[in-house]
Amino acid sequence: DAGVTQSPTHLIKTRGQHVTLRCSPISGHKSVSWYQQVLGQGPQFIFQYYEKEERGRGNFPDRFSARQFPNYSSELNVNALLLGDSALYLCASSKEPNEKLFFGSGTQLSVL
Amino acid sequence: QKEVEQDPGPLSVPEGAIVSLNCTYSNSAFQYFMWYRQYSRKGPELLMYTYSSGNKEDGRFTAQVDKSSKYISLFIRDSQPSDSATYLCAMSQLTGGGNKLTFGTGTQLKVEL
Numbered sequence: 628d629a630g631v632t633q634s635p636t637h638l639i640k641t642r643g644q645h646v647t648l649r650c651s652p653i654s655g656h657k658s659v660s661w662y663q664q665v666l667g668q669g670p671q672f673i674f675q676y677y678e679k680e681e682r683g684r685g686n687f688p689d690r691f692s693a694r695q696f697p698n699y700s701s702e703l704n705v706n707a708l709l710l711g712d713s714a715l716y717l718c719a720s721s722k723e724p725n726e727k728l729f730f731g732s733g734t735q736l737s738v739l
Numbered sequence: 740q741k742e743v744e745q746d747p748g749p750l751s752v753p754e755g756a757i758v759s760l761n762c763t764y765s766n767s768a769f770q771y772f773m774w775y776r777q778y779s780r781k782g783p784e785l786l787m788y789t790y791s792s793g794n795k796e797d798g799r800f801t802a803q804v805d806k807s808s809k810y811i812s813l814f815i816r817d818s819q820p821s822d823s824a825t826y827l828c829a830m831s832q833l834t835g836g837g838n839k840l841t842f843g844t845g846t847q848l849k850v851e852l
Binding site: 671 | 743745747752768773775780781782783785788799817827829833838842843844845
């Protein structure tokens with residue numbers, strides 16, 4: 628079975644632009660979470676979605692938003708990009724919200 | 740003070756050595772404890788998952804949790820060069836809403852021939 632897949636793998640944007648990152652969970656997994664990992668740090672929780680509903684939100688500004696689709700895939704949107712948004716964005720899926728999380732390989736976002 | 744503290748390393752050991760990786764935490768509500776392995780420019784890979792104090796063994800890996808001391812460890816026996824990676828501890832608490840993981844900063848491990 629395929630693992631969590633994310634696209635694109637790499638992305639370069641300039642300050643002020645908008646970006647959309649995409650994630651497909653493992654087949655049979657209904658919950659998707661997003662994490663931000665800055666170089667040299669552990670991942671930081673951004674959002675969790677389950678059955679298209681937001682189940683949790685981390686300490687990130689309103690420029691960050693997400694949604695989950697009926698097929699359980701998900702998008703993370705970031706508006707008005709800042710240099711500090713440069714990071715590896717990780718998507719993780721689980722069968723149910725409180726079960727083990729399995730991560731994708733991430734999208735490396737560089738903001739210039 | 741961070742909720743989860745982890746020595747960033749780097750830690751360098753010879754092949755075949757026993758490796759000990761550790762994390763401490765301050766939030767007594769944490770009930771689930773995980774160790775992830777992350778290779779450079781890749782996503783974290785789940786190694787161990789436990790929710791009780793004590794030891795859990797899986798092949799060359801042993802996870803140890805001491806809730807009274809708020810301390811968790813990962814032991815790697817017979818370490819191999821392929822074990823060279825960053826090891827992240829993570830923990831979460833049971834909530835009605837979902838599963839937010841709180842990670843340590845990660846320990847960079849290098850196993851040398």
